[in-house]
Amino acid sequence: MHRSSPRSRTTAVLASAAAVLGLATLAPTTAQPGNPDPRQRGPVVLRVIDGDTVEVRGDGRVIPNGEIARVRLLEIDTPERGECFSRQATARTAELLPVGSRLRTERDVELKDRFDRYLLYVWNEKDVFVNESLVRSGHATKVLFEPNDKYWPTMTRAEQAARQTGAGLWSACPTPTR
Template sequence: MVVLRIIDGDTLEARGDGGVLPKDAVARVRLLEIDTPERGACFADDATARTATLLPPGSRIRAERDVELTDRYGRYLLYVWNEQGTFVNESLVRSGHAEAVLYPPNDKYWAKISDAEDAAQQAGAGLWTACPEQPETSISTPDTPDAPAPDTPERPNLPDGPPAGVPDVDCSDLPGPVWVGSDDPHRLDRDGDGIGCEAN
């Protein structure tokens, strides 16, 4: 399989060699058991750059499938090793460029990848220190005990965002903006207004 281009930190385009991917077929590949920051979010550019370093366009890769080969978006769900033999999914998590995320039944390397995340968190690698979690906005503070709740955003005429439980979806997988409301399992809404992928 040959890398054609890197789409973002956890998604690439590749040409098949007749193994997992049919010969000469061009397909999107979603790296299994990991999630990198969404385009425009903290550390997204770093994650994409790291993936491009590990998987430069034109390089050959070895890929393995798990129980489910494709997702509902037609992406191939794969574990990938580069020409140097580096297990890319695990490497991105270990260096703090991705989080470990399990989407059953694809769990072949979960122990290895989740161990890599523990090591990255303990070392404060990558996004674990570069992107501190933003605290939830407090409705009440000691100075204003009766502060009003923020207005609920009016729902625009947009399609619903993808549900939780499917392999992680990025804005590059969607045709345009979607409504996620307050439930945003794929972290598509950067500014908290209930609309995901507004930059698409």
């Protein structure tokens, strides 16, 4: 019979406890000392409210840690509920920002609007610039609420491309009023 040392038994017990508690992970990470795992950073999507607004749980950077907050995507506007292409815009945002996923956010000059929503540029876990993607695919139009204009040239080019190809609402709706 093989007898293990007290040290190896302790190691085995600790490893088992870590696995049970979910402290151990089988997936490799890119984390390095002083460089946390990027998958563990950013606000978490709780729900998509409409095409240009999501609810998130803050991570302590822009939005306080644990705070449940609404984020209004900057420099874009999607059709309101009941308007032409609103369901498609909301569905596209939900595809880009699935519940439980993490965001990378960037602020501009003004952090909040009069409705207390955070005004942010958002990238998803695949590093897609969601604000621009929605405009380029025709699920949103560009809209400028000064002084927040950091990506205005990007949004202008994205909308021009969507209009030229008749993407999304540009061909589905009689005349987008935005």
